[in-house]
Amino acid sequence: MRILLSTVVLLFMLPKVALQCLSAMYRQKEIHIYSSEYLGLGMKPIQHRTIMVSNCALSDFDSWLHYLKGNLDFIGPERLAMNESSLLTRAQRRRFDVAPGLVSPYEIKRASGIAHKTEPDIALEFVDGVSASRRFQLTSIWAIQTLVGSARPKTGTLPTFDLFGVTLNNVSMSEAIKRVMNSINQPDPHRKTSKFAFVNADCGNHFFNDFSYKQILNGFDQVYPDGIGVKMAARMQGCNLKENVNGTDMFPLLCEQLQAQGKSLYLYGASGAVLAKLLDKLRISYPSLDIAGHSDGYSYADSPEELLSRINNSQADLLMVALGAPRQERWIEDNCSKLNVAAVIGVGGLFDFYSGEVSRAPEWLRELSMEWVWRLLQQPKDKLHRYLIGNPLFLARSIRQSLANRTSDSLARVAT
Numbered sequence: 001m002r003i004l005l006s007t008v009v010l011l012f013m014l015p016k017v018a019l020q021c022l023s024a025m026y027r028q029k030e031i032h033i034y035s036s037e038y039l040g041l042g043m044k045p046i047q048h049r050t051i052m053v054s055n056c057a058l059s060d061f062d063s064w065l066h067y068l069k070g071n072l073d074f075i076g077p078e079r080l081a082m083n084e085s086s087l088l089t090r091a092q093r094r095r096f097d098v099a100p101g102l103v104s105p106y107e108i109k110r111a112s113g114i115a116h117k118t119e120p121d122i123a124l125e126f127v128d129g130v131s132a133s134r135r136f137q138l139t140s141i142w143a144i145q146t147l148v149g150s151a152r153p154k155t156g157t158l159p160t161f162d163l164f165g166v167t168l169n170n171v172s173m174s175e176a177i178k179r180v181m182n183s184i185n186q187p188d189p190h191r192k193t194s195k196f197a198f199v200n201a202d203c204g205n206h207f208f209n210d211f212s213y214k215q216i217l218n219g220f221d222q223v224y225p226d227g228i229g230v231k232m233a234a235r236m237q238g239c240n241l242k243e244n245v246n247g248t249d250m251f252p253l254l255c256e257q258l259q260a261q262g263k264s265l266y267l268y269g270a271s272g273a274v275l276a277k278l279l280d281k282l283r284i285s286y287p288s289l290d291i292a293g294h295s296d297g298y299s300y301a302d303s304p305e306e307l308l309s310r311i312n313n314s315q316a317d318l319l320m321v322a323l324g325a326p327r328q329e330r331w332i333e334d335n336c337s338k339l340n341v342a343a344v345i346g347v348g349g350l351f352d353f354y355s356g357e358v359s360r361a362p363e364w365l366r367e368l369s370m371e372w373v374w375r376l377l378q379q380p381k382d383k384l385h386r387y388l389i390g391n392p393l394f395l396a397r398s399i400r401q402s403l404a405n406r407t408s409d410s411l412a413r414v415a416t
């Protein structure tokens with residue numbers, strides 16, 4: 001397979017490079033060979049040559065030659081130079097147990113908007129779970145990303161975009177976590193409690209015709225785009241989302257920060273059984289995380305004041321509300337002025353996922369941005385309408401919004 005693939009690619013690439021060189025010689029342009037070195041399997045140094053014409057690189061045939069020779073695999077960690085490898089920890093050097101790749105798992109995750117860890121950590125995860133089937137999965141995902149044009153990172157992103165009248169923030173996961181932590185560490189003197197929300201296609205369908213829900217979300221400090229539907233809607237408006245910022249991926253990263261900075265957390269929502277499982281898991285994964293308190297999402301329906309005093313008496317820094325959208329955003333809006341916490345986040349079904357009550361989609365499905373398919377299979381009765389009717393409806397509404405925007409832009413241009 002390796003020989004066949006690299007031979008086919010090189011047969012296309014080499015004549016093109018030869019022609020480009022001949023044309024450069026004819027036009028008396030400067031041609032030179034740029035040589036660099038990276039570390040291969042077992043930290044063996046590998047020379048990499050690039051032909052440059054007037055300081056522009058021609059097609060990278062040397063990578064394919066190295067792939068043919070076995071110095072590179074198709075999928076593998078990113079190539080690192082000697083000086084870059086000196087920054088790695090001892091554990092992270094295990095990345096050299098496999099050959100670097102033409103395509104890296106980090107690139108694939110970044111294209112899906114889920115590269116929430118650093119490249120060395122994602123490389124290490126790959127090395128720890130490497131198998132023929134994992135390589136096949138990643139190769140197929142890369143092929144699909146290339147076909148639909150999402151494999152290359154897009155630049156020129158806007159900081160916000162409008163979804164049916166709600167402003168969403170286009171930030172990376174680490175930026176979003178920084179904002180939540182800043183709101184705890186340096187609370188805004190004008191706002192007692194900072195409010196954060198996630199919006200997916202289902203939320204979009206909810207607020208499409210619901211002005212009060214839109215108003216509530218627009219009053220939040222930050223609203224983050226969650227899922228492939230919102231990503232597609234953003235792209236239709238010329239906004240390339242930096243990452244898929246969802247509560248389930250944010251939760252463990254946020255817990256790490258809360259634990260490291262000695263900040264406390266209150267958990268509100270889901271059933272008592274789910275909360276108990278969640279607490280057990282948290283105590284194992286984050287033994288020094290200060291869980292100031294917890295309340296399930298059903299027991300205080302008739303005693304809202306008691307719930308508020310429990311939360312306020314806990315003196316928690318951050319409150320997570322897991323009642324599902326839009327119930328949780330309405331609860332946050334109604335109770336915000338009575339809360340003493342520095343920040344509050346609506347997190348939907350997060351507690352069900354993290355506790356293990358509802359299983360999360362396998363990694364390859366998340367890399368394909370198809371987590372919703374798993375949720376549909378897990379809870380077909382509850383989610384059938386949401387996904388099978390809701391997703392096409394959301395897409396149709398997004399297309400209509402982007403067409404309407406284009407029409408009004410053209411009319412504005414004609415008018416000026």
Ligand code: UDP
Pocket residue numbers: 269270271296297298322323324325327347348349350351352
């Ligand atoms: N829930 C709750 N109280 C209620 C209704 C719902 O605590 O009165 C919880 C429910 O147990 C579940 C979560 O809210 O844990 C809703 O999850 P869902 O997956 O529907 O939310 P989404 O992520 O889709 O917004």
